[in-house]
Amino acid sequence: MSKSLQAIRGMHDILPERIALWQHLEDTVRDVLTNYGYTEIRTPLVEVTELFKRSIGEVTDIVEKEMYSFDDRNGDSLSLRPEGTASCVRAALEHGLLAQPQRLWYRGAMFRYERPQRGRYRQFHQIGVETFGLANAEIDLELILLTARLWRLLGLNDFRLEINSLGDSDERAAYRTRLVAYLSAHAEQLDADSQRRLTTNPLRVLDSKHPQTQQIVAGAPTLMDDLGDETRQHFERVCHGLTAAGVNYRINPRLVRGLDYYNRTVFEWITDQLGAQGTVCAGGRYDGLVAQLGGKSVPAVGFAMGLERLVELLELAGHVAAPPIDVYLVAVGEAAQQAAPIVAERLRDAMPKLRLLTHCGGGNFKNQFKKADKSGAQFALVLGETELEQGLLSLKPLRDEGEQQLLTFEALATFLGERF
RNA sequence: GUGGGCGAGGCCGAACGGUUAGGCACUGGAUUGUGAUUCCAGGUGUAGUGGGUUCAACUCCCAUCGUCCACCCCA
Numbered sequence: 278m279s280k281s282l283q284a285i286r287g288m289h290d291i292l293p294e295r296i297a298l299w300q301h302l303e304d305t306v307r308d309v310l311t312n313y314g315y316t317e318i319r320t321p322l323v324e325v326t327e328l329f330k331r332s333i334g335e336v337t338d339i340v341e342k343e344m345y346s347f348d349d350r351n352g353d354s355l356s357l358r359p360e361g362t363a364s365c366v367r368a369a370l371e372h373g374l375l376a377q378p379q380r381l382w383y384r385g386a387m388f389r390y391e392r393p394q395r396g397r398y399r400q401f402h403q404i405g406v407e408t409f410g411l412a413n414a415e416i417d418l419e420l421i422l423l424t425a426r427l428w429r430l431l432g433l434n435d436f437r438l439e440i441n442s443l444g445d446s447d448e449r450a451a452y453r454t455r456l457v458a459y460l461s462a463h464a465e466q467l468d469a470d471s472q473r474r475l476t477t478n479p480l481r482v483l484d485s486k487h488p489q490t491q492q493i494v495a496g497a498p499t500l501m502d503d504l505g506d507e508t509r510q511h512f513e514r515v516c517h518g519l520t521a522a523g524v525n526y527r528i529n530p531r532l533v534r535g536l537d538y539y540n541r542t543v544f545e546w547i548t549d550q551l552g553a554q555g556t557v558c559a560g561g562r563y564d565g566l567v568a569q570l571g572g573k574s575v576p577a578v579g580f581a582m583g584l585e586r587l588v589e590l591l592e593l594a595g596h597v598a599a600p601p602i603d604v605y606l607v608a609v610g611e612a613a614q615q616a617a618p619i620v621a622e623r624l625r626d627a628m629p630k631l632r633l634l635t636h637c638g639g640g641n642f643k644n645q646f647k648k649a650d651k652s653g654a655q656f657a658l659v660l661g662e663t664e665l666e667q668g669l670l671s672l673k674p675l676r677d678e679g680e681q682q683l684l685t686f687e688a689l690a691t692f693l694g695e696r697f
Numbered sequence: 698g699u700g701g702g703c704g705a706g707g708c709c710g711a712a713c714g715g716u717u718a719g720g721c722a723c724u725g726g727a728u729u730g731u732g733a734u735u736c737c738a739g740g741u742g743u744a745g746u747g748g749g750u751u752c753a754a755c756u757c758c759c760a761u762c763g764u765c766c767a768c769c770c771c772a
Binding site for chain 2: 283286337338339342343360387389391392393394395396397401402403404405470481486487534536545552553554556557558559560580581582583584585586587607609610641642643644645646647648649650651657659661662663671673675676681
């Protein structure tokens with residue numbers, strides 16, 4: 278058990294008992310996105326390392342110490358993708374998708390070499406959405422409203438929405454200077470991590486969890502004061518739209534995102550039910566990234582959600598979507614066992630929607646009925662010597678009262694057809 | 698990378714320095730062609746691994762591996 282082969286630390290199997298939950302989540306998200314006019318894009322799991330360095334930021338933790346990077350056989354440095362936006366932008370650029378506005382989404386595994394803990398894994402799964410060529414606040418709003426709808430459909434209502442504006446790059450630079458000045462004046466009261474970030478990434482000091490640092494931060498200047506008219510109006514339009522749509526939100530002036538490419542609107546959906554990793558969906562605007570990766574300047578907004586975290590919430594909420602089957606075909610005796618798959622095919626032809634499980638592997642009646650019961654099937658369909666001789670099938674209800682009846686195939690198809 | 702908790706059968710799990718409770722699940726039987734209830738019987742553990750202390754270790758100590766939680770970071 279302990280010394281046998283096992284999955285890599287932080288990478289987990291998703292077992293059959295849990296798969297219904299995953300599929301429910303994935304299907305719901307896909308349907309919502311499709312209905313909003315978004316199309317899926319699929320990109321490779323591996324990209325040249327350079328792509329992530331240039332998009333996420335060379336000095337971010339993700340790039341500095343969390344990427345699974347390796348040299349290809351020809352010496353190129355490649356990396357497993359730690360997030361989806363960079364690949365999406367790369368693909369859009371490469372295939373000339375950016376001449377028009379695009380609404381794209383993707384799903385799949387991401388990889389980060391972090392210490393695993395609740396809600397955080399080395400291989401984890403995201404569904405992300407990226408829009409290109411849309412500069413107005415309305416698209417920021419659409420994305421947030423879309424996620425709000427998604428939570429409603431999933432029955433997840435314990436989230437809070439936090440939003441902020443990071444301004445444009447020059448505004449942020451001005452703010453950064455003011456912030457560094459303020460924090461430097463209190464440098465000796467900051468925790469060690471925050472002192473270090475003072476030089477590397479001062480904005481991140483804002484969301485430090487250290488109590489004493491938080492006290493200092495509480496008195497810090499806020500970015501809002503440095504926003505110009507245009508940026509401010511953009512943000513206000515998003516806020517007003519949320520209000521008009523009846524979506525509650527909280528402006529959190531200390532909300533900054535960990536990836537360098539964000540500007541203007543940033544938002545996070547947060548829950549308190551998952552311990553320390555409470556962010557379930559997060560994103561924002563990144564108008565500079567496309568140009569940064571070599572394209573023309575194209576505005577962009579996107580977000581990503583963490584599926585492991587959402588699945589855990591669905592589970593906590595009591596969603597147990599085990600897929601029951603409709604009919605379990607019991608076949609006892611050599612001849613019946615051989616005939617069963619053929620009969621099953623005829624049933625499937627007649628009722629394409631029927632969820633029919635054929636018993637395979639022998640066993641007596643008692644044995645097979647036990648399995649029929651366990652399967653959750655509504656009915657057991659019996660094919661034994663008697664049925665075979667008479668060319669009939671027995672149908673027995675397993676979930677409610679009712680007699681077992683001997684039916685012709687046609688009568689059976691009619692009966693089941695009315696139900697499934 | 699830092700700090701802490703935890704490792705017993707397929708799963709969960711009590712107690713205890715002196716030959717490992719119990720529950721669930723599983724298998725067979727009571728029922729020869731009929732499940733879920735009930736009753737009876739049964740199998741599965743060198744207690745993650747290695748070392749130490751002890752007359753004696755699942756229990757105490759150390760190491761190692763794994764896992765979980767938190768910091769960091771982030772979905």
